[in-house]
Amino acid sequence: MEGQAYGISKYPDVEAINAGLRELTRLPMQPIRREAMAGYLDYFEKKCRRSKELNEEAKKYIPGGVQHNLAFNYPFPLAVEKAEGAWLWDSDGNRYIDLLQAGGPTVLGSNYAPLREKVAEVVGQSGPVTGLFHEYELKLAKLITGYMPAVEMFRMLGSGTEGVMAAIRAARAFTHKKYVLKMGGAYHGWSDQMVYGMHIPGTGRLESTGIPRGATSATQEFFPNDLGALRRKMIANRFRGGTAAVIVEPLGPESGTRPTPLGFHARLRELCDEFGALLIFDEVVTGFRIGMGGAQGYFGVKPDLTVFGKCVTGGYPMAGGVGGRRDVISTFAAGIGGSGERAYIGGTLSANPLSCVAGYVALTEMERTGAPILAGRAGDRLAAGLQAIIKKRCLPFVAFNQGSIVHLESSAVMLLDLRNPLKVMREMKARRRMIEEMGAAFMSQGIVSLAGSRLYTSMADTDEVIDEALAKFDIVLSTVEGAA
Template identity: 35%
Template structure:
């Protein structure tokens, strides 16, 4: 494939945008080469500025669960835009999507909409600190909760990719209140709690990790976190920015029947527009201004375009709960096919999957946390990424990202992908 136009556009972008991109992982620094500039997308496919068609396995990093340019979402945005794009005042739409979200997700009474997953997680931690009157939080190495200062302590995803998990600009005072735990290791969490008695406001976790590749929780891990939090007066925050409305209508809380105290959302809940949200039972949410003392605000929070897109998306998912089973089946089919051809070509690998999330790790050992994810052979991943790109398949340009499956993918697309993996893996 030729990427002449993309290369030209990237050179122009580098002159006026830091690194030529507005989010670091897009820059291809982890895999080498020039970023692909997208012109349009429809269904399961991206169309780049050079006219190439690519089967898409990032789907805007998760929200395009029904495919790109999903017609009900597009029409909802168009019709709402005709009436005005932002008011800075309440609209009926906000109540409608809030009521629908609360009805779909277990154990939440109220929800507040913001503009990104980062903002949702940042606000959730502030709320937890205000509610408990404690300062410290526990996060897990390799879990990414956005780029708020509190979270850039051994974060996953782009932070790993660029080799700077502790970002300059994060103060020592902020860092001291963030305790770092090992994912899937309850004993480690218990030790941190014992060493910081009555100081921990919250434990925040990706209940299914997606920012060190797809890493599901070990059996008993989430249940153990819930019990530790209950026993020690700590709030449990599920960062379901990736998993919310994707792994089940009610997210991981529904999937594993485990209640978190605060849940963060993004991606799917915005239907492709910039939306985040955080939710909890009333006694916690009522600590937010204007009812309570914890301040949180946003001029564009709940803006009509984002709410229209999100409402159309949630309505579609609510009306077709079978989609989650279809996505599970497609993901299992793809994983099984890739496993077969990678084995046949004597490639050392591990595949993790759950629901509509899947990732390929180039290491033989089980990948269960940050340390085991970091053992993967990145040189092989680079060959894998570029080989698939040449075959017309776009996966995340980082070994530390999950793939997202969309309902728009056909089994023909999946077979084509498996054949491409077979072809590429023969060259390792």
Template identity: 45%
Template structure:
């Protein structure tokens, strides 16, 4: 395996360490192969909103496995999950289940191109939408962590069709739309940027994006792979009150298993095969085991909406502790990032003022104290319902202790 891992950030190279290998997880904890226990604020990069190995989810999956692992044919469970998603996110009038966030965004962009008959797309510097060729242009997440601004192996033609705007800078969007009038199929955005660390949209930014897309004839795509069902049952679009034309969901919608979804306006999604000429397929799409996990997870969240107030409150307490150290902290709901910079972080340029060497020292110190945060300055912290008040207290104490060590910046 390249780097000994199956996804780059797991290699711990940016923090100068050797990764631990997980043996099991339960509740708010990870247990590694050497017998160490870590309080987990990565939560498998988001889906562990209720913690690890939720009993009812595990039980439902085990029962589903008895009936077979994959069929390559329709099941009633796929319809049930789609109905649950639609009940929470009304903009998802028609949808397709796929296997990953990368596949979901790639497919949504293809649908937008097919519907509009246009080729160009607008994305934002530092926003990550998976590793499909056309979206690996000034992306966030592992590309920032590994100090790779773009990926090798991406044809120039793909990059030429991807126009770069600056997050939280609506004028950069308007300029691109004017310069490429009638050519832009879609604007794709993380409604809360969470792959260059957490960077919230400034007031009115998403609403003005909606207006700009409408005025230009482009579609607006919200990549809610991280924010979907984490900021609330309605995702970021419910949180901010802005409705996109298409949305992508992942992470929580699979209950911790490989599953994602894309969808939105019925007229746009009717362009997808077999109803229309936009082709997308997958033998494992809507896999019955992953769908079972996702369905059980969403049912739990729908039945217990008070979970959102709990995890938001926990994250707010962590935010306060980090602020006491003098760091810049961004938080939206249960997503947060402490940035090792004194500057206000509102876009890619301000994110890049962060001291990554200082972050690496902090990461190592926290890990040695038994607290696992994302091994990158450019990733989010995730809080789960399994994080008890006592766990949050302990973490806040460790953060404050580190702040007094003189090693912050």
């Protein structure tokens, strides 16, 4: 493992983190004190009037008032007007430190000017789409195969969700086997077969409203990081159609919310080989964010297929794809100008000049500037600062980071354990509420987070920005019930 080439300077102590998280879910919740919360909510009423007005109007035309879940925030979504580097501005002119970074894609910081300018130049010439081949498709594919150790060929698609769908289809087409095993709690997009065991391990079809049973009948989950449980499922599958693929988020479900220990991936690789299943790394979050070689480069383990999204276009639209072994990926090309069984995939806007030039320039700039490493350093500073605040305030909360992906667990709703179903039923709603409030409190102090518990850093996060963020986190954490 080459520490310097990657944004993870030191792999977290997974055992200690898990012990802390177990204790956090065992203890009673410590939400923000009621009077303090009322003060935080007052901010939105007084200072975010334009956002509120726009949201009221949007609710008439857009289901729920926002077009995707990242944008939903309690008490109402902010309308964002301007983004630059580490900062966002809402339509009332309030400024925020941007620790959402669009959910992960913008390791260079928001709205990075050299990228924007090059995209504008290419789009100025060819427009955003022609439906025909553009040289930047080749440039981007070549670049990715150069960076990612396990990617010999790359197929560009429109989103991470599509990348996962394609990877699974290729795995089934190649192996002629049936089942796909995912780690419980992981997010692999919203395709029919993957809305299964989401957020909380063991929940199976809990969130599968509108999805026929047949669509998830060949999807299975195993408890996070439990290779014994995985092996047992693969043995059982041998007698009923076999395991086509095992798919994991390499840092652990939900971007490492339950972190995966070192050594896991090599053993997972062996297990897949033993059973003739393909190993899929979903690197939608980790791909290029933790380093140009992704998690596969960092852990030194080669998956058969790799799914891309987010960073692959530096935050520009149509961010997705799948890469991997030439023989497996070639199932997408069989039948094009030749013969053979073809795994069908498509997409009118897939791989257009806009997304391909954006990806090419974003990735070359990330390598040139060392953005993943700089973002990782900011993540280290942020996590260390949060740990110090938690200690000072005598709170049971848990903060840790895997480079530029920082977790601040206070309600630990996603860490509830279904092996104690009564507790889950009793506490799920209240813990969800608590984390929504935490996100609102942070926002009122000028910090945008992902759902109050995840923070993505970027190259634009200087020490000054992180220290300013920490002072704001301290204000909120000082108002938690029981805080010293």
